[in-house]
């Protein structure tokens with residue numbers, strides 16, 4: 001098992017040694033620049049129908065803060081947009097920086113946001129999640145930028161209140177009765193393209209749906225995320241920050257926009 005990470009010898013530039021697809025032609029994240037984007041008027045709006053009862057636990061896996069959901073049936077689903085059918089919500093997690101001026105994975109016209117929220121869904125036409133990650137249309141990730149501002153979104157509080165219970169790697173706490181769609185921005189405008197997991201094993205199985213409108217969080221809320229540690233309890237403290245992958249070559253991929 002190869003302990004990949006985000007810095008030094010196990011950082012993003014070394015992942016390809018154990019995960020060769022990290023140097024593939026469909027890697028994520030990418031830069032989204034207006035000059036490369038194609039407005040596709042046939043793109044449908046997307047819809048999330050989430051059951052708050054599907055939320056189960058929140059955990060610190062040493063790489064991010066993740067909330068997992070019951071995905072044993074079509075209980076919380078994403079559909080529409082570029083997707084051929086419904087995709088089941090499995091988990092959400094975050095990427096963030098060591099300061100407010102960076103931390104997102106996708107970069108829009110040169111703009112880096114303080115962080116990025118990913119809601120991961122898998123295609124139930126495949127028998128299970130692990131089968132879906134081996135398929136080009138297996139996974140759909142809804143990505144939402146976190147922008148630091150004065151009037152933070154109160155809905156973020158629920159997640160950040162739990163941070164104290166999962167300070168170190170391996171810590172997990174119950175996290176129930178939570179509908180993540182309360183975190184969504186007003187506009188559903190999005191970019192979409194075919195890419196990969198932004199962490200090892202970097203499989204190229206993701207239909208990315210990146211929302212144009214960021215959600216506003218406070219600097220204190222970002223500091224809360226940065227108070228997480230990537231070490232386990234009783235190990236030397238290593239702040240969990242800068243868990244983002246640099247942008248990858250777009251090659252010949254089209255980035256489509258749902259808006260003009």
Ligand SMILES: NS(=O)(=O)c1cccc(F)c1
Pocket residue numbers: 091118120141196197198199
């Ligand atoms: N950052 S991401 O590509 O959404 C991702 C990485 C690893 C696991 C996962 F389920 C999702």
Ligand SMILES: [Zn+2]
Pocket residue numbers: 093094095118198
């Ligand atoms: Zn992610």
